[in-house]
Amino acid sequence: MARIHFNEWPLYSPSDQNKKENVLMVARLMVNAALTAPFTGGVHGCEAEIAHGQKELEKIAREMERLAHEEQPKKLKKPFLYEAAMVRESDVIVFLGNFRAHTTPMDASCGLCGGEPDCSFVYDRRPNFNGVIDPTDRRRKTTINGPLCMLRAHDLGYAVGSALWLASTHFVDAKPCYSVGLAGRNLEFCMDSEIVVGILLAVAAKNPYADIPPEYHLTNMTNLVDSLRKIATITRQIPNHPYMVFDPTRPVGDKSDKEE
Amino acid sequence: MAVYDGFEAANEHLLEVAKACAAAAAKAPTLTSNLGLRMEILTGEDLEPMIQVLETLGKTSAFQLHDASAFRTYKNEGILPPVLLLGADLTQPPMWNCGGCGFSTCGEYLKYVSRNKGVGVGAYGPTCLWKVIDFGIACDYACACAAHNQAEARMLFSVGAVSLFLNRLEGCSFILGLPIGPVGQYRWFDRMPWTKILNYEQRMMTQLAGAPNLFMAFSGGGKPILKSKPRWWENPTFMKVETDEAFIEAEANGQAEVYEKIMKLAGVLDDEDDQKDES
Numbered sequence: 001m002a003r004i005h006f007n008e009w010p011l012y013s014p015s016d017q018n019k020k021e022n023v024l025m026v027a028r029l030m031v032n033a034a035l036t037a038p039f040t041g042g043v044h045g046c047e048a049e050i051a052h053g054q055k056e057l058e059k060i061a062r063e064m065e066r067l068a069h070e071e072q073p074k075k076l077k078k079p080f081l082y083e084a085a086m087v088r089e090s091d092v093i094v095f096l097g098n099f100r101a102h103t104t105p106m107d108a109s110c111g112l113c114g115g116e117p118d119c120s121f122v123y124d125r126r127p128n129f130n131g132v133i134d135p136t137d138r139r140r141k142t143t144i145n146g147p148l149c150m151l152r153a154h155d156l157g158y159a160v161g162s163a164l165w166l167a168s169t170h171f172v173d174a175k176p177c178y179s180v181g182l183a184g185r186n187l188e189f190c191m192d193s194e195i196v197v198g199i200l201l202a203v204a205a206k207n208p209y210a211d212i213p214p215e216y217h218l219t220n221m222t223n224l225v226d227s228l229r230k231i232a233t234i235t236r237q238i239p240n241h242p243y244m245v246f247d248p249t250r251p252v253g254d255k256s257d258k259e260e
Numbered sequence: 261m262a263v264y265d266g267f268e269a270a271n272e273h274l275l276e277v278a279k280a281c282a283a284a285a286a287k288a289p290t291l292t293s294n295l296g297l298r299m300e301i302l303t304g305e306d307l308e309p310m311i312q313v314l315e316t317l318g319k320t321s322a323f324q325l326h327d328a329s330a331f332r333t334y335k336n337e338g339i340l341p342p343v344l345l346l347g348a349d350l351t352q353p354p355m356w357n358c359g360g361c362g363f364s365t366c367g368e369y370l371k372y373v374s375r376n377k378g379v380g381v382g383a384y385g386p387t388c389l390w391k392v393i394d395f396g397i398a399c400d401y402a403c404a405c406a407a408h409n410q411a412e413a414r415m416l417f418s419v420g421a422v423s424l425f426l427n428r429l430e431g432c433s434f435i436l437g438l439p440i441g442p443v444g445q446y447r448w449f450d451r452m453p454w455t456k457i458l459n460y461e462q463r464m465m466t467q468l469a470g471a472p473n474l475f476m477a478f479s480g481g482g483k484p485i486l487k488s489k490p491r492w493w494e495n496p497t498f499m500k501v502e503t504d505e506a507f508i509e510a511e512a513n514g515q516a517e518v519y520e521k522i523m524k525l526a527g528v529l530d531d532e533d534d535q536k537d538e539s
Contacts, residue, residue, distance in 0.1 A: 037400055037403075038400065038403050038414075038415055040417075072356075073355070073356060073357050075355060075356075076356055108381065109380050109381045110380045110381050110382050110383050110417070111378065111379050111380015111381060111382065111383045111384060111385045112350070112380065112383045112384075112385045112386075112387040112392065112434065113362075113385055113386060113387065114376075114378070114385050114386050115373075115376060115377050115378030115379060115380065115384055115385035115386055116378055116380060116385070117378075117379070117380045117381060118380070121362070121385070121386065122362075125362050140359075141359070141364065142357070142358065142359020142360075142364055143356075143357070143358045143359055143360075144358045144359045144360035144389065145359065146358075146359050146360040146361050146362040146363070146389070147360075147361055147362025147386075148360055148361075148362075148389060150350075150385065150386075150387040150389065150392045153360070153389050153392050153393055153396075154392045154393065154395065154396045155396065156393050156396060157392070157393040157394060157395060157396015157397040157398075157399065157400060158396045158397075158399065158400040158403070159400075160393070160396070160397050160400070161288060161396060161397040161398070161399070161400025161401050161403075161404065162400055162404060164288075164289055164397070165400070165401060165404040174289075175289065176289055176290075176291055176397070177291065178291050178356070178358075178390060194360075195360065195389065195393075197291065197393065
């Protein structure tokens with residue numbers, strides 16, 4: 001008989017790893033949901049990639065922290081840092097990207113990109129040959145290389161929505177993040193896409209993406225536990241005693257051997 | 261005690277499903293935490309103006325005719341479904357300066373919006389990338405809820421665009437419409453009403469225009485025959501790129517008719533002539 005034990009704590013213990021495998025199963029199903037989501041004209045434009053494992057997640061968290069300090073506007077600094085902490089508390093990340101928004105617009109004159117009754121706003125600003133956009137110059141002057149076909153970008157929402165819906169029906173906590181998507185894209189997750197959303201996934205008694213205290217990148221559970229380990233190590237060296245021969249809880253001179 | 265007709269009861273239930281879809285969209289997670297989603301459920305006669313404008317648009321455009329014919333048929337059959345309108349002002353950015361819109365900062369973008377905000381076939385723009393993604397998540401939640409309730413549904417650009425022009429959900433830059441029902445099958449995909457609208461010749465020509473390559477004979481000679489009939493080698497046909505003045509004029513006239521229709525329905529123009537026409 002085989003047994004599989006599950007427990008969310010300690011992190012990355014065999015029991016937690018078992019739980020993470022469950023989350024990975026849901027993550028894979030989320031990709032199905034994303035790929036079958038309703039899209040404009042039913043046209044396929046979504047790619048997906050999954051990241052899991054302590055080291056993979058750590059790399060993503062660090063890229064988010066780099067973005068927070070080096071590239072993002074001030075108002076995004078803390079959200080990016082907080083979400084990096086959430087990455088470390090996550091089990092799996094699903095990346096969803098749209099590979100059409102920057103290369104193959106819908107060409108429907110919808111008006112979303114530039115408020116004009118044609119697609120000139122995008123085509124006047126992206127190198128193209130008779131309407132075939134050249135995406136090979138990948139240098140970026142801004143975080144996202146725009147403008148984009150906003151109807152295609154809208155499609156990415158449906159992919160994310162269906163993935164989130166599936167996570168929620170399986171009682172897996174999920175949070176879609178700009179920061180995670182950006183870091184993932186920079187690390188070549190969904191590498192055909194200019195726009196990527198990262199969905200954090202976790203199974204835990206307390207949803208790690210809700211009830212966020214101030215300075216969360218410093219005050220999160222991992223830091224609290226580390227702090228406890230650090231302080232407990234020092235503290236125990238003060239009330240130390242030779243426990244085989246001395247019990248400080250007993251009154252001085254009490255030599256009786258009776259159970260209380 | 262009472263006995264209900266199953267289909268009638270199910271069609272009546274669709275309004276409750278539409279409400280559930282609205283609740284789902286409202287609960288949808290966002291990236292910006294600031295979507296400003298707005299919704300309305302249209303039923304019965306309140307859909308008539310939208311159907312009329314779609315019919316007018318349908319005179320020159322297939323996809324609006326596709327939806328107009330479905331709505332008109334369902335109305336004639338007494339099974340016009342409720343339509344959940346979802347909208348938001350997607351021109352307001354979260355000030356992340358991502359550049360997705362094509363401007364270097366949200367400030368530059370907003371400057372452009374203040375001077376150049378305009379409208380296309382069905383939406384105002386320019387649009388903030390992350391708002392349009394958030395709006396997609398909300399719309400998807402509405403769709404997913406309909407799917408979980410086994411309701412026929414399809415996100416329609418057409419009815420949303422027309423609702424936008426008829427001033428529903430005022431202040432929104434983009435509106436989409438989600439009909440919830442009618443109950444049954446193939447209500448919005450492989451539609452029965454459409455069987456009576458488009459003939460075989462039109463269907464074949466649409467396929468040919470959409471994928472000329474598939475119907476192309478040997479191209480090495482430089483002027484490949486386009487196989488537009490079973491014995492394609494007899495009286496061969498060829499592809500030719502040209503401007504189509506007649507089509508352009510018809511489309512312009514169609515647009516003018518649509519604007520006139522919208523103005524009348526919105527009460528800006530007198531609609532007496534229209535009523536005479538209909539009587």
